[in-house]
Amino acid sequence: MVNTSKAIVLSAIKYGDSDLIVKCFTEIGLRSYMVRNIFKSKKGKLTPAFFIPLTQLEITANYITGRSLHYISDARIYYPYQTLMIDIKKQAIAIFISEVLNNILREDEENRPLFKYLENAFKWLDSQDHTADFHLVFLKNLMHFLGIFPQNNRDAKRYLYFDLLNGVYTDQVVSNYFISDQNLKNFNKLSETDFDQIDNLNFNKRMRLDLLEILIQYLELHLSYFKRPKSLEILKTIF
Known part of the structure; x- marks a missing residue:
């Protein structure tokens, strides 16, 4: 056909x-x-x-x-992209994201909402100047489509911890994989942010690196087939 x-x-x-x-x-x-x-x-x-x-x-x-x-x-x-293929920083993001998607996308079935998200996300990346936090928002949004986005996140601010293993906010540590304090605040801020509010994040390099590691670890814990991207270290040096 x-x-x-x-x-x-x-x-x-x-x-x-x-x-x-x-x-x-x-x-x-x-x-x-x-x-x-x-x-x-x-x-x-x-x-x-x-x-x-x-x-x-x-x-x-x-x-x-x-x-x-x-x-x-x-x-x-x-x-036709205007900047994505010639901007060094955007190329680093593109290589990282393509590797992540190669790892994650396994199904042959049609998924038009996910396709539309990817299509628009990459157009946004191409058209914007301030993209240092793009990969963080992209991964967070991708988790929605994968069905692994954190549960009970509407009341996130009242909890002391986020349990990465079980994907829930909690006041009691029940696993060895959790975040708290400043990392939790930054994670909550990221959870509430989409591309059109990305300038409000104002993460410094240390915060950005910590959040990226948290998101990668979360994917590793919830997707048994997910492999840590080889391009991750390059991305860390740039952002």
């Missing part, structure tokens, strides 16, 4: 001398594609630049039931 849909590139791996295997999150779910002769053909419509992580494409492909790899017949960049 031939289908045309929007897609966000997650990864691209060279296969042999001339082919490319591309993994995308699309409007119809997670899909992998084989792009033939992309490194050999100089006159083809498709180039490797189409498949840089987080590129937003419109892909036409032939989908055959039972196959894990599909073949792209046509593609175009439907949202």
Whole structure:
């Protein structure tokens, strides 16, 4: 079946001398594609630049039931980024996020709300100047779609601790994984913030690093298949 849909590139791996295997999150779910002769053909419509992580494409492909790899017949960049591919700091964020999404997204089923969130989040990142806390808000929002966002967070400020293992606010420590004091205040502030209020966060580098580590640990505790991103250390040096 031939289908045309929007897609966000997650990864691209060279296969042999001339082919490319591309993994995308699309409007119809997670899909992998084989792009033939992309490194050999100089006159083809498709180039490797189409498949840089987080590129937003419109892909036409032939989908055959039972196959894990599909073949792209046509593609175009439907949202050309203005800064995301040339700004060093934004590129560090993009590499980190694409690695996180490669780890987390496992289902082939359609999830249009998640796709719309990713689409708009990356457009926002591309259009803004102050993005030091983007990855924190992005991960926090992503947890909503994964179904692991903390419980009873509406009354968060009245509790002394947040239990990372059980995902609840509490006044009693019941596990070895918890946050309190300033880390808890910053976590609560992050929990209440979306992209349009991101300038209100005002986190310094130490706060940002602590929160990033908390979010990564939370993902590790709640998603057994989640692996700590290799690009994490690079992100920490920049932000």
